[in-house]
Amino acid sequence: MGSRRRTVEHIGEWKLLLWADAPAEVFIEAARALAERAGPRLGERSEWQPIRLQARDRAGLLVDWLNELIFLGETRGVAVEEVADLQLTETTLQCRVRGARLREWRSPAKAATFHDLRFEPTAQGWRASVILDV
């Protein structure tokens, strides 16, 4: 299976286009997209740590999820590459994550935004788009 994510860059923003068979996989694709540009690795794994999020819908959860991952990258120096025990409802997400320890967080992403945010079913599965402020 090829990549199920695509990025579009513009002045001051980074648009992520994601698609997957199930809603939970969209979140995993989002984490992969962020990790790809997180920065150089130290060659060490981080500890597992829990994440619990609540929002008013899945689109809001996607924004909160990305912001959580950006926070972990910027403050803990971790690029999240593994997601375990992911439980997703319409308004909540919980899981455990771990990833690569970074020599330096170099992601251009500062925050996920609600601008032109989409999370919707299609005939082939699910797709989402989210714009990251850079």
Add this chain to the structure above:
Amino acid sequence: MPPPRTERHSISRAAVRQRSEVVYEIPQQARADMRVPARIYADAELLAEMLQGDTLEQLTNVATLPGIAGYVYGMPDMHQGYGFPVGAVAATAADQGVISPGGVGFDINCGVRLLALPVMRKELGGHLEGLLEQFAAAIPAGAGRQGALTLQDDELDAVLERGCEYLIRERGLGWEADLAHIESGGCLADADAGKVSTRAKERGRGQLGTLGSGNHFLELQWVDRIADEKGAAALGLRKEQLTVLIHTGSRGLGH
């Protein structure tokens, strides 16, 4: 999630009137729902770039906001943003106007400042390359880069509440006279560090004094031509003077 946009209003070049070499205007009549005209400070080349994408559509959208006052303005660096274009300026009446989070932006207090140097271009001589190397060495730039300043919690709160006055008088980072040349003396009077989340402080603590990434930049420039003598004199700018244009801001703290 904001409501989906229901209607698009493309702004064509024909709707943009030239008022002078570097001033263009979109009249209020260009769209039925505009409450004020839009004024754009740009030359023909910059305007051509602004006509790409949704920049001018976004600018005219701003002109429809309730309580909008006078004009909406587009600065020379204006480009497509989220609701407001980046580089747009607008004021709404305090008693009846809206407060627009889109105008403030996701990156609170991010902005552009021009630093006028007491040096003329000819005085730079052959030191341009060396000066730029010094800039690159002294100013941390890029995502997540740490600055030279390490702040404890109470010190970060002092920066948030007292702004430049704290940095100059208690940390020695600047001169007293600088305060007179910074908007609002470099401090918002009602700032309350207690309103800033612990997470935002954690993200921003090490970033004071850093440039950032994305569209943040620092450029050494000189005054090539003066289009407004009175305005330039008020800003203390002279032809051939060196300046530094800086786009930076809140970094992780503002998110």
